[in-house]
Amino acid sequence: MHLKYESTLREPLVDGVKDYHQVTEDIISPIEGKPGTLWYVGFFISLTLLGFGAFSVFWQIYFGVGVWNLNKTIGWGWDITNFVWWVGIGHAGTLISAILLLFRQGWRTGVNRAAEAMTIFAVMCAGQFPIIHMGRVWMAFFILPYPNTRGPVWVNFNSPLLWDVFAISTYFTVSLLFWYSGLLPDFASVRDRAKTKLRKLLYGVAAFGWTGSTKHWQRHEALSLVLAGLATPLVLSVHTIVSFDFATSVIPGWHTTIFPPYFVAGAIFSGFAMVQTLLIITRKILHLEEYITLGHMEAMNKVIVLTGSVVGCAYLTELFMAWYGANPYEFATFFKYRAAGPLGWSYWIMMTCNVITPQVFWFRKMRRSVAVTFVMSIIVNIGMWFERFVIICTSLYRDYLPSSWAYYRPSWPEVGFYMGTFGLFFTCYFLFAKYFPVIALAEIKSILKTSGENYKEKMVVYEEEPAEKFAHDVAHAH
């Protein structure tokens, strides 16, 4: 029996009249039934995008990176912009699952499963870019430190790009394990309800023989905590290391010590926006409004306005330092070629989307509006994409020697590649939404009786009771 008491002043985390069975029904029945038309439409669009992306990548690998519009001056464009963007998106999932678990934030249970799935798919998408962007992708294994017969030749441990390899692969592994271990009891629930042999077999295999014994639960809890402990530093370290790609360089606009916190805040900012986008769609399609409530959205919107402001603060700090630092090249980069100049428009898109518009979330009404939240989540993601574009391209295109200044517009295979990762992401997400429990069943049940609406209502009686009487009753319960 759950002994935790939660005040009725706190909003319920599960609306409606629910018992454990009803929760199971709500969450698992979509897996058992046929998906709706919308699912098919979405899935088909995703597959099409994925196909186009695959073709774009084939084109680039076959003919060379020259089919992209990168050049002697701007060596990274959409490729690394997209990489950082996708990695950043992943961060919200880890934050929700790990940090909020450690902080015992009950509201995470409604959204953590989908957020973690998003993390994994986003990191899968992100990982494509640093690999495919290589001039000789078939030699990509050179970046792995393994014993070889070439000397042996080792990787360069000084290179932030190598740190990325470790950071991203660790991140992916830990996130996957965390996600999967959380899925075990839920897979077992699906298995136990299965009416077809195939389903029973597949979910049975996936559930790793989960029986729900106390020992299982105990180990599961322990594993969750260990993985949460592992994942927590990753939330900070992964994007810190990604930021080192730039911060350790000598290019004005990249060479900035503020980058690690600034990147982490930006990552969480964009990650929560992406979680919002996905969950608003998911709750609508799968009718999960009672589990992913306005309260959940409001909580996440609060994170968005906080991190958005952190990011905005970082932008201003950068500008200040560019002036105060008295480095003429840096000054020129920030004030003449980033905030103005031929690529200046991208800076103002970034500023508008990331700093100005999220301020609407200071208003409760806005935080609790599904429409506003959805639109804002898209805007924030556009803004965060431009943040990375601004950092990468506006620093490179006009750096030290004016003779090399150039301009950059993406070519179709670059755009196609990006669209392809959307295809990959949503293909995975649609499959996830169809075949996996999109809400952590076991976890939501763990908070149901403290935070479920119908259970909270039962507490009203006690809350209205004078404190002395309650104490007396408890003391004389036997």
Add this chain to the structure above:
Amino acid sequence: MEQKKYWKGLEELHNTDAHQEIVKNEFSEELPFESEGLLNATTPRRDFLKYLGFTTAAAAIAASCETPVKKAIPYVNKPEEITPGVANYYASSYSIDGEYVPVVVKTREGRPIKLEGNTLSSITQGATSARVQGAVLSLYDTARLRFPSIGGTETTWAELDKQVGAALAGLGGAPVVLLSATLLSPTTKKVIGEFLAKYPNSRHVVYDAVSYSGMLQANEAAYGKRVIPSYHFENAKAIVSLGADFIGTWLNPVEYARQFAQTRKINAQKPEMSKLFAFESHMSLTGANADERYTHKPSESGAIALALLAAVGGSVTAPAIADKRVADGIQKAAKELKANAGKALVVSGSNDVNVQTIVNAINNIIGANGTTIDFASPSNYRQGIDSDMTKLVSDMNAGSIGAVLVLGTNPVYDYFESAKFAEGLKKVKLTVSFNERNDETTELCKYVAPDHHFLESWNDAEGRTGYYSFAQPTILPLFKTRAVQDTFLTWAGNTTAWADYLKNEWISKLGGQEAWDKALQDGVVEPAAAPALGGASFAGDIAGAAGKINSGKKGGKLELVLYEKVAIGSGKLANNPWLQEMPDPITRSTWGNYACISNKLAKTFSTQLGDDYEINAEKKVLKVKSNGKEIELPLLIVPGMHPEVIAIAVGYGRGEKVGRAAGGIGKNAYPFVSFNGQTFDYFTTDASVDATGTKEIVALTQTHNSYEGRPIVKETTLEEFIKNPKEVNEDRLELKKFGADFRKDATLYPNYSYPGIKWGMSIDLNTCFGCGACTIACQAENNVSVVGREEVAKAHEMHWIRIDRYFSGDEENPEVVFQPMLCQHCDNAPCENVCPVGATNHSSEGINQMAYNRCIGTRYCANNCPYKVRRLNWRDWNGADSFENNLYDVADMNDNLTRMVLNPDVVVRSRGVMEKCSFCVQRLQEAKLDAKKAGHPLKDGAAKTACQQACGADAIVFGNINDKNSEIYKIRNEMQTDRLYYVLEETHVLPSISYLAKIRNKDAAPKAEKESAHKEEAHHA
């Protein structure tokens, strides 16, 4: 024995029709594919699996196999003198278009792969130009003619000789005309003379596409000698160029640029240098290097010359110069000329006899004759007389010419009335072309008897009277071509082979086989002691010339001037992909010509310098009309253009048959040339331009023109340098804040001290004229790829050394500075620590080196390079890739023939790999090994980079900075301590290349303001 017949069944016994059918198709099984297509297959599943298996296997093979190794077959008997891996050098001469550059040809395994200047020549002293460097590639031009032909069909030389012999005999006394470009070879001329002597009334007409006839004729009138004198810029303290681009294209720029450079070398101990004034219409390389530059319309060039003559004290009445700045400039130039009388020189690029007469008069007054101008040993660089050519064309049209033999010239392309020439050619009974390719003129000739390339030929050249240079075959003729001299000898009935003829001639001149051998070995024969410079008494008709100038063509609203580009020149080498891709020194454009206009004029077409102009490679196309002709070309804004002048380069607009690189690139501007009754005019005064509404790509390698006042380029004036030599480098004092030694004190990391050799380079911005010879030399030495116009426009060019060109000051009269930029081989290289696989790293001799095999192409190094000198192989330029059919080659650079030019010492880079300057590490290794074998330490100068060797001005000095006797050590520590600086030194990347600040010999304070921390003045010049 009974012949039994065994049968296996009744059908066999009866041998039915059906059975016969079966027997016939006994092995009738079809190929395993059951249908042709995958989708319409009857049993697609099985086919699908087959296809799947096949493609998987194919993909696996493509991905896992290295590029196939082509077999090399070793010699059975090693030829004498050829050791695989060891280069052989032969002296030769470059004499295309009358330029005279003695060269040394480097051959490897029997293939010429590189040209270097011949240091034994006192005229060029080892200098080369971009065109000379590029000429080796023309040897392997796939568009060269490969056999003799008659009427377009291949024939044998015997048949051709027979038919031409018959045709010559059947001319019936009609004159034979040999039409050639300027020939420098005295022996060839002798052969021609012998041939022509056989035919009555025959003549040799010399026609130069870009003519100096006006000068020849003016000198004939003034001095009684139809010659071009030898110029000695090295003796001049004051030089005035009236539209003569002597650094870039005028006569023999290799020679003049080298001479001029000697007057520009300066340090604090000897703070003096020459002063160069330029008066011109468009921005030329000489104008860009001038201390004072003024623009005028081309129709005013006579008036400018007259005004200058008047200003130096000539007794003429000069027309008033309306532009006050120019008028003042003339006074200033005259003052300088007079102050330096006997050490002054005026040169003019005009092809007008009258203007050249006035220039002669000026030179006479300022005492140039005999000091900076030498008539005793004149030059032979151009010999064409324009009126000879126009007369020939009218004779041809009159039908009075029996035979026209075309040698090394292409009037159907570059004659101003090419249609008239082509028409006339039809009326000529016998037409023969000796040209190397099926160019516009050769196409119209019946007999084609292609000559050898100069690297396949025996020849001699007399650039300056008494100064000879030789050419010897460096490779067996690649095709069934024949030396034109052999052809003449055969047709003249002389059975001596040309090689013997030449040898005999020279043995008799030099006095023996030994002397001849030595001449071939040295490549040059020169007077033992340089003859004294000789003047000439001036007897020109100044008044007459002045009168004609004053009554000459009056200027219109807009004027058009034609010019030669440094890389392409008159167009002879147009099919050379290296030269096509060489960025023009001024405009930084590649592949094609365009209408150069000023920003002011551009504004009338609603386009102007600025961000929009910079970021869009597509420029508005203008329709330029003049003389009743019109062409459409994209505009290009060139600061320093006179606002009422349009400049168009000649040498473009070639037909597809000329070759893949030249074909269809740009437009032909020669039709705008006109004949003024005496000489050709390379300008028109009645031009008009209209926008066409279309746009076209102009492939620029540099789009931003200003250095934004950044201290990457440092310059000062002579006056200030004399006053305070340290002032130009004042900002370096800031670095002292870190400690006495910035290298060691500005970092937390330990310092590596390079105990052995430490390579370093110094580049003198004062003597870098921006000519681009280094770029092409590097391209030839290091197998740098050609990418084509579209890819250059995408900033995918591959050059390892580029010359940054910056304008400063106001856009109508800007100052120009050239800054060669290549890998700085930083000792604290930002590229090295970011490479995830360690593909770029540092050698113990301070070279930042690339391991191409290891590179995976992340481009992180290029991003982190503050100098942006790293170049990715964006596409498969070289076929060095595992994938089939993705070769990107716009200029036949991968033909097996063209690939013979590759330097076997330098690996060809595959697609996806980063590359950059290696300090010619292959040369350094060779020099070190040679020193080791010889048992002595490496001597200074034994190891030279290709760019250094090509630079005629010696602006690039390279060597071991640990060697206290080396020139680089002396420059850094003794000679140039005041001017020396490192680009972006404050970033502590510790570059190995130092630059010497530019010094301008001008009065005014420097226009480029110093950059203060928070005020970065943009001059979008």
